[in-house]
Amino acid sequence: MLDQNKISKDTMWEATVTCNPEYDGKFFYAIKTTGIFCRPSCKSKTPKYKNVSYFFDAANAQKAGYRPCKRCRPDLKIKKYDPLESIIEDTKRIIENNYRKNIHLIDIASDVGVSPFYLNRLFKDRTGYTPRMFLEKARIEQAKELLLTTTLNSTEVGYQVGYISISSFYNAFKRSTGLTPSQFQANYVETTTE
Structure with a gap:
């Protein structure tokens, strides 16, 4: 436990007002009027x-x-x-567990308890992907796995990973890998036989 004398009250107040995460775990502040205590980084209204x-x-x-x-x-x-x-992790989990389905942003947002607009912006800020892009990434990763480990053809793989349109699957696969599904399989066979 931190010695109370090592952090001045002025320093704690400054950390509270600026929501400074560096002081999290070093002290907590409590608000007499609400009966609540917080971490210094809390974004609640400044008391x-x-x-x-x-x-x-x-x-x-x-x-x-x-x-x-x-x-x-x-x-x-x-x-x-x-x-x-937790919103980010829940969104990832929903997408990874349901990539085969025709899932929509509005449904994912409802499941994690935020608006679709907010989820799209937050997810992009935190991961670099929109939920739609993350869904495509999950589908393509699974498609690559199926192309290399099963006897399914490209069309079957496209449907298996959730694409309704095979042209959408081919376009997404090429955008992600730079190759068509057939070229991807051929490249893998060439590298493993050399």
Whole structure:
């Protein structure tokens, strides 16, 4: 546990106001008017200085009668908590488990509890892909696996991984690999027989 004398109250206040994640795990702040305690990085509304108390561990904040913030989850035994990470992970899991189906952004967004616009933007910011691009990536990875490990032809593989239109499958495959499915299989055979 951190010694209270090592961090000044001014430093803790500055970290609270600026939502500084560097101080997460080093102290917690509690708001007298709401009865809630938070991590310094919490993006909740900035409290008034006179209403803030500081604690050096979550247990003491709870003993003092404060309840953990639902946004920053200071009660979890992890140093940093990113509530948006669960949205990203849930979205990936939904896509990876349902890539064969005709899934839509609106349905995924509903499942993870955000708007389609917000999910699209957040997912792209965090992964570099939109959910649609991630779906295509998952489908193409599975298609490559099927092309190399089964006797299915390209058309069958396209349908197997969720494409309704074979031309869409061919275009997506070529966009991702630079090769047609047949060329991909041929290249693999050539490299394994050399």
